[in-house]
Amino acid sequence: MMDLLLRRTLWRRNSLFVHEDPDVKFTKLPFYECVSELMQPKPLVAEWFCESQTNYFKFVLSSEHSKILDENRKLNTCTDCEYTIQIQVRFCMLGIYLEQNDCFPKNLCVHVNGKIVTLPCGLQSGDVRTQRPGCPLDITSLCHLSRSHPVSNQIKVSWEDSQNFCVTVLLVKKFKINAMLGRLKQSGFRDANNTKTTIKHKLPSDADCEIISTCLRTSLICPLSMKRMEIPIRTESCTHLQCFDAQTFLRMNIEKSVWRCPICDKPAPLNQIVIDGLLVEILKETVDINEIQFNENGSWSPVESSENVVHYNSAKRKSGIEDLGFSHFSSESPPKKSKVDVIDLTLTSDEESNDQEWIPFQPVYSIDHFFH
Known part of the structure; x- marks a missing residue:
């Protein structure tokens, strides 16, 4: 009742x-x-x-x-x-x-x-x-x-x-993907000079940081597809320089409507997404380069050394995707891994190096051996 x-x-x-x-x-x-x-x-x-x-x-x-x-x-x-x-x-x-x-x-x-x-x-x-x-x-x-x-x-x-x-x-x-990309190019293009201004303001603000000194590094690899970006985008409210690929981002949201930045996890609605004009120019000028660094004056230079590993934030976001985050990098090379001794079982005793101590082969007998 x-x-x-x-x-x-x-x-x-x-x-x-x-x-x-x-x-x-x-x-x-x-x-x-x-x-x-x-x-x-x-x-x-x-x-x-x-x-x-x-x-x-x-x-x-x-x-x-x-x-x-x-x-x-x-x-x-x-x-x-x-x-x-x-x-x-x-x-x-x-x-x-x-x-x-x-x-x-x-x-x-x-x-x-x-x-x-x-x-x-x-x-x-x-x-x-x-x-x-x-x-x-x-x-x-x-x-x-x-x-x-x-x-x-x-x-x-x-x-x-x-x-x-x-x-x-x-x-x-x-709408098809190509049509949406066309609309994005018309309404969401950000001039390269705006990104350069952002870089100039960002570096002095990080001058007291213990890690970075005079440059910023970012990757040309999309954190979603792990391939080189074709149309680099980010939202107007994002404070990081790292971008992600427009086509990959749109396809991802067709399958699962998330609309969040894969780097900072902030809301990323379509009407707030912009194309980074500076990175568009850099992608055209670089073919085999996957990492660049920005200098204090807004200029950039490729990072060709394979030892310079880009560090990403691998924390899982709420959207369920393992994202790559933009971070500053020190001039120090990443720590080397400790050397691991590997024994090649295919080598004979004559082919082994002289500086290694030779241990004679000791046969293993079964219990029945001692009763014969």
């Missing part, structure tokens, strides 16, 4: 914030551009007397939308196809004033036209929710399309959660 009263109280409290058409704003997704809103954000209304909640929604695809979807699909196999224009379902917490990130209700289960939707991380809807970041669900292949007339599609949402959520359906355009 007390349990029912508690659930009813929670339902009444939560229902005060539930509106028929809530004014909810979803965060903009870097890889997608909204073409049309097929269904405005709708609240997931929970009934106080039920543990498992179920709501039904409908959205209509016009003949024009069906035509766009049909013309912008690419056949990968005989039975599978990829849509560059997609229909997405997005979930978020029911908030009013701030932009809401994608978030799944507990024990979410989604059906589109009677077919189950596969949730990310390899879990099918209906399984117990694990800790996974919310993301849009692509339901394009499950929708009814018709070029001749508008067609209705039904969504069934089941969940178990005492908090308020909302759901929306969008028609979006998916």
Whole structure:
């Protein structure tokens, strides 16, 4: 009885914030551009007397939308196809004033036209929710399309959660990596002189450091791919000079949306990423050089010696990636490893060096030997 009263109280409290058409704003997704809103954000209304909640929604695809979807699909196999224009379902917490990130209700289960939707991380809807970041669900292949007339599609949402959520359906355009790199080159290019100014300000501030004296070293190797960078980037708020490769960073966030700097672990949204113009010039001028050093006047020079090992911060970040961090280096060479004596068992006694003490071979007898 007390349990029912508690659930009813929670339902009444939560229902005060539930509106028929809530004014909810979803965060903009870097890889997608909204073409049309097929269904405005709708609240997931929970009934106080039920543990498992179920709501039904409908959205209509016009003949024009069906035509766009049909013309912008690419056949990968005989039975599978990829849509560059997609229909997405997005979930978020029911908030009013701030932009809401994608978030799944507990024990979410989604059906589109009677077919189950596969949730990310390899879990099918209906399984117990694990800790996974919310993301849009692509339901394009499950929708009814018709070029001749508008067609209705039904969504069934089941969940178990005492908090308020909302759901929306969008028609979006998916950007390719090359297109995003082109947009980044147009809007996020940082002049080489700005980096030189940063170097001049950074070195005097580190003058009292016990390790560094008059130069800074950084690597031309991307800490994510462990290959030479092609388009070096970092965020505007990053204080380090070390960069990472743009294409690798974008591909990583397509598979797992993290958007954090792999060096300092600060947030790295796409609108704050800039291309380092100075490192772009250096990468063009150097082919076999993987490490450089910056001088006090802002100039740079390659570090060709193989003994100069770049030290990275190998601590695991929250994103789950072992990152390489930028650090200052001393002029001292790294400590040499202690010499280990190796015995070559393939050599005969004559071929061994004279300075080694020869130990005669002593046969090992079994117990039976002493009883004969």
